[in-house]
Amino acid sequence: MPELAEVEFFRRRWNVGVGQKIVAVKLNAEKRIFRGNDLATLQRLLPGAKLIGSEARGKQMLFRFSHDAWLGVHLGMTGELRHEPRDFSIGKHDHLVLAQARQSLVFSDPRLFGRVLFHHGASEPEWWSRLPSALTADTFTLERMKAFLQRRARSPLKGALLQQEFFIGIGNWMADEILWRAKLHPRRASGSLDPAEARELWKAIRFVCAGALRIVSKDYSDPPPSWLFRHRWEKGGLCPKDGRELDRATIGGRTTSWCPACQPQ
DNA sequence: GGAGTTGTTTAGGA
């Protein structure tokens, strides 16, 4: 479910608890979303700590608490953040509950591909500091993108766009949307773009990231019907530009949808 | 019952 904009949507859902103390922590330590954590320290430090604020970067989120406590959250494929009344009944897939006086903040994840990473320290965790900057920032330049694509010259564009070490926050639907707008076939080799094609790709990345953040992160609305998003999973889905039936195949390890006319091989 | 799912990690091959 969650890519860049969906992650931002879920992050904001916990804003209701900013400025308030955690009064109790309930968690299921057996679940694999907690792997690699010092849960004893988490249990000792979070109760009594106040939620100060949060940030999202790509698909990662970082929640900051008083008492030098930090909580990193990755939603995986099916994770989500919610807030519930103070004494709601915990569901089967609610693995972490931060109870506050007025409500409870909940992390749930049926498939358990998500992850929580607790950190205790005066400054943010190192894994967070090392994340690349946002694709919507000025640091995401055409030249840096070209250099990255050259390093992945033999991989299909679809696979390259999913590399979080550079294209932070892009997931399966955004990658398809970007390639469709740039009129590039998802199987094109990353090292084969001419300067004009690279520029179109860069512009499409900026457009899709900014548009998704504007539309989806506000209230989880779908993008408009002029986007590929609305058609890519329909059986016999049609290209919103020319009405041609979309093609589908596994590329870069993921199901990929494209228009054979707009995006020639 | 089988196939497929908006993600990441790892092992192994090229």
Added chain:
DNA sequence: TTCCTAAACAACTC
């Protein structure tokens, strides 16, 4: 060394 692919993780839906 570096890059690329497939499988594994796990639960649910169609």
